[in-house]
Amino acid sequence: MKTALNGHGVPPITIYRPNMRHELGLFQTWVVMARNVWRSRELIWQLFKRDFLASYKKSFIGITWLFISPLLGIVSWVFLQATGMLQPGDVGIPYPAYVMIGTSMWGLFMGFYSSASSTLSAGTGLLMQVNYPHEALLFKQLANQLATYLITFLVNIVILLIFKVVPSWGLLMLPLVALPLFFLGTAMGLIISMVSVVAFDFSRMVDIFMSVLMYSTPVIYSAKTESALVLMINKWNPLTYLVCSCRDMVIYGNLYHPKEYFLSAFLALLVFLVSWRLFYVSEDKIIERMV
Amino acid sequence: MHVCAKYMSDSILPIDSKDVGTLPEDAVLVVDGVSKKFCRNLRRSMLYGMRDLAGNLLGGAAKQFLKQGAVQVDHQLRRDEFWALKDMSFTLKRGEALGLIGHNGSGKTTLLRLLTGIFPPDDGLIAIRGRVGALIALGAGFHPHMTGRENIYLNGAILGMGRAEVDAKFEEIVNFSEVREFLDAPVSTYSSGMFARLGFSIAVHVKPDLLLVDEVLSVGDMAFQAKCNELMHDYVKRGGSIVFVSHNMNAVQGLCSRVIWMDHGRCRQVGDASSVVGSYLAEMDDQYREMSLADIRRDNKGTGDIRIIKMVLRNREGKQVASLHSGEALTAELHYEAMSRINQPYFLFGIGSRYGGVLGASMLFDGFRPDVIEGQGVIRCIFSLPFLMPQVYWVSVGIRASDGVTFLVETRKIACFTIKTSIKELGFSGEVAESLARDSAPVIIQYEWELPGGRKYRHECKVLTELESET
Numbered sequence A: 001m002k003t004a005l006n007g008h009g010v011p012p013i014t015i016y017r018p019n020m021r022h023e024l025g026l027f028q029t030w031v032v033m034a035r036n037v038w039r040s041r042e043l044i045w046q047l048f049k050r051d052f053l054a055s056y057k058k059s060f061i062g063i064t065w066l067f068i069s070p071l072l073g074i075v076s077w078v079f080l081q082a083t084g085m086l087q088p089g090d091v092g093i094p095y096p097a098y099v100m101i102g103t104s105m106w107g108l109f110m111g112f113y114s115s116a117s118s119t120l121s122a123g124t125g126l127l128m129q130v131n132y133p134h135e136a137l138l139f140k141q142l143a144n145q146l147a148t149y150l151i152t153f154l155v156n157i158v159i160l161l162i163f164k165v166v167p168s169w170g171l172l173m174l175p176l177v178a179l180p181l182f183f184l185g186t187a188m189g190l191i192i193s194m195v196s197v198v199a200f201d202f203s204r205m206v207d208i209f210m211s212v213l214m215y216s217t218p219v220i221y222s223a224k225t226e227s228a229l230v231l232m233i234n235k236w237n238p239l240t241y242l243v244c245s246c247r248d249m250v251i252y253g254n255l256y257h258p259k260e261y262f263l264s265a266f267l268a269l270l271v272f273l274v275s276w277r278l279f280y281v282s283e284d285k286i287i288e289r290m291v
Numbered sequence B: 001m002h003v004c005a006k007y008m009s010d011s012i013l014p015i016d017s018k019d020v021g022t023l024p025e026d027a028v029l030v031v032d033g034v035s036k037k038f039c040r041n042l043r044r045s046m047l048y049g050m051r052d053l054a055g056n057l058l059g060g061a062a063k064q065f066l067k068q069g070a071v072q073v074d075h076q077l078r079r080d081e082f083w084a085l086k087d088m089s090f091t092l093k094r095g096e097a098l099g100l101i102g103h104n105g106s107g108k109t110t111l112l113r114l115l116t117g118i119f120p121p122d123d124g125l126i127a128i129r130g131r132v133g134a135l136i137a138l139g140a141g142f143h144p145h146m147t148g149r150e151n152i153y154l155n156g157a158i159l160g161m162g163r164a165e166v167d168a169k170f171e172e173i174v175n176f177s178e179v180r181e182f183l184d185a186p187v188s189t190y191s192s193g194m195f196a197r198l199g200f201s202i203a204v205h206v207k208p209d210l211l212l213v214d215e216v217l218s219v220g221d222m223a224f225q226a227k228c229n230e231l232m233h234d235y236v237k238r239g240g241s242i243v244f245v246s247h248n249m250n251a252v253q254g255l256c257s258r259v260i261w262m263d264h265g266r267c268r269q270v271g272d273a274s275s276v277v278g279s280y281l282a283e284m285d286d287q288y289r290e291m292s293l294a295d296i297r298r299d300n301k302g303t304g305d306i307r308i309i310k311m312v313l314r315n316r317e318g319k320q321v322a323s324l325h326s327g328e329a330l331t332a333e334l335h336y337e338a339m340s341r342i343n344q345p346y347f348l349f350g351i352g353s354r355y356g357g358v359l360g361a362s363m364l365f366d367g368f369r370p371d372v373i374e375g376q377g378v379i380r381c382i383f384s385l386p387f388l389m390p391q392v393y394w395v396s397v398g399i400r401a402s403d404g405v406t407f408l409v410e411t412r413k414i415a416c417f418t419i420k421t422s423i424k425e426l427g428f429s430g431e432v433a434e435s436l437a438r439d440s441a442p443v444i445i446q447y448e449w450e451l452p453g454g455r456k457y458r459h460e461c462k463v464l465t466e467l468e469s470e471t
Helices: A026-039 A041-057 A064-082 A095-117 A124-129 A135-162 A169-177 A179-198 A200-216 A228-236 A238-251 A258-288 B042-066 B108-116 B148-158 B163-177 B192-204 B222-237 B249-255 B273-296 B433-439
Strands: A013-016 B027-039 B081-093 B097-101 B123-129 B132-135 B210-214 B241-245 B258-263 B266-272 B306-314 B330-343 B346-353 B356-362 B372-383 B392-400 B407-419 B447-450 B456-459
Touching: A026 A041, A026 A135, A026 A258, A041 A135, A041 B148, A064 A095, A064 A135, A095 A135, A095 A179, A095 A200, A095 A238, A135 A179, A169 A179, A169 A238, A179 A200, A179 A238, A179 A258, A179 B042, A200 A238, A238 A258, A258 B042, B027 B042, B027 B108, B027 B241, B081 B108, B081 B123, B081 B241, B081 B266, B097 B108, B097 B249, B097 B273, B108 B123, B108 B132, B108 B210, B108 B241, B132 B192, B148 B163, B148 B192, B163 B192, B192 B222, B210 B222, B222 B241, B222 B249, B241 B249, B249 B273, B249 B433, B258 B273, B266 B273, B273 B433, B306 B392, B306 B407, B330 B346, B330 B392, B330 B407, B346 B372, B356 B372
Parallel strands: B097 B241, B097 B258, B132 B210, B210 B241
Antiparallel strands: A013 B123, B027 B081, B027 B123, B258 B266, B306 B330, B330 B372, B346 B356, B346 B392, B392 B407, B447 B456
16 A cells, blocks of 8 residues: 555554553563664764764864873872872882773763763753654764764873883773673663653762762772772672773783673673663653653 | 554554554544643652652563553643643544644644654554654754755754655755755854755655644745745645644635644634634634723723723714624714813824724824813714724723823723624625634725736625615
8 A cells, every 4th residue: 555645665553652661561672672773873873973073063172182181081190199199009000001091991981871861961952843763862872972982092092002001902802891881881871861851959969979989999099909998899899890891801801800790791781671671661751841 | 462563663662453443544643532731830740750750660660570561541630730632532534634723822732742752642542654744843953063965964864764765855855945055054054044944845855644734834934935835735635634733824724624723732623624713713802802801991000180981982873882883983982080170181092903003083193182171071083984894993092191292091992892794794705704804904995906817806895784775
């Protein structure tokens, strides 16, 4: 049956009923969402181009900023350590390199979190005007994040070499090893993006908490610290294993406590699947509140 | 729940095979018992959002792990909630244009948003066969720094067209929008007209089966509006379906065969275009009269030296009337009380309709003035009214002091009357004249048409009632 104007085959049928999204089974949700992402790949690309290029078109420094910022990031840590005010302990490689790679990996996690958490607020106008799969917004944010990170990472490698720390070939495995970071960061971000629409104060608190969270992992200090409290926090914090494994993969080519790493990775995947499902079921009701 | 795999590949959400059955073969859109509620209070709205979210996290997710149960539809209103839409039902066939009219806030845009899928309904069912295109916001997602060309691809992707499709339709889009010279300039340099044209062009070339138009055509110049109108007519002729929301009764009657009048989220009247539009305009008149009366009840403003007691409207026989025939003379009789001796005041009487002042009698212009006013008195003005359209008219009064500037009584509306002669009696026999009369310019004059081919038509002002025989 052809339609008069489209000239296609069978026309698609769309149904809207209350609480439709709740009717989908758990597994089906993931399939539907994954399919949405694939089908909206052109849209993701277009939105990414719009955001990424537009933000650099206006500034003079432009892309150069991406090269400078990793260096600026570690200046304060290096200063504190070099002057002896901070005693991070023995880290095995020159401290500036250590802290740079560690904070870079942490930055990757935070990047996933912050891009996911602004999913809904970044699309505000468009969300109310046109209907399109909102998963596209999430992936557009992530694409932005990754593009920026790629450049930062290249700078990191260069600096490592300057400090005579040769990255191992394990660095090629980095995308795989960083996958749990993606799962965990995105999961938390998705939930917070919905919470920030209806309980803005709470999401602010979580943002601040997240920025402090870095201190619970041995990113700026050595894992061989003497404080029993810190050791305990490190041990029970899944992020420790995820972030440090990424760092160690780049520098040494091995995982940081592999057993615990895989457990944390599995946990991250679980959290991701649950929050993905929660997003699917709740987002339309949340978007109404954005009116 | 049996999921229809055949259709699932084309939609974001799952479809039950029994839902598909609600859509008859020739129908493009079925709306069945649809309701939508919103919360008035922002804080409370946020609170409900949090509750829904928490409920989903704790209850829903756990429920899903165990078994799939549909969440109950909530028919009650929580505190501060209201129904933006309630029990809307209608069907739209292929090649049909449906108009949606109603006051601001009657739920028209909400209904369109539900049809596009931006909001889920709180009750009922919406079924659509075919692609949906919405002209709710033109140029959605346009980035001002990107060029027209880039924005076409961007907007196209947002509206659901793949790259190949945009490539194929690119030339048509550019031709229709007439922005070819500026195609490679950033969109921030476009005029608002160009912006609207480009947005409209892209949206229209999605070539949907169902087109939803939400008052976007009021943006843009006359040429643009004419072009859009032409396109929509063409669209319907070729078998597309349109849901058209507008405040422009002319456009609605011209395009739509059926019209729904929405009032506070409910369907107030549905039927053929001219009768529904007619009822709507009749009510607008009543409301206008109420409004005018409300104005009248306001207090006097001025220096207080003169107090207006009342204004009485009379016809030629001297009888007090609230309505007149078109062409009849009107006597406006003002009863006042002067608190002190007032020298040479100026009286100003005005007559107008919802469009503003139409006629007037002002001593500031004509130079006639009473020498002295004191105590209670009456002043009359007899208007030889021209032929007027059947509408509601107000009468206003102002009194200025002898200096011609100070207001003893500030000009305000003080009475209203209707012209009750029907359109047919005035010699207007056009098909849509009846319902448009209330919306048109009030004064009727004599005129003549000279058509190509040589024929001439004259419209004469005469009233086909017994008034004629007296002159």
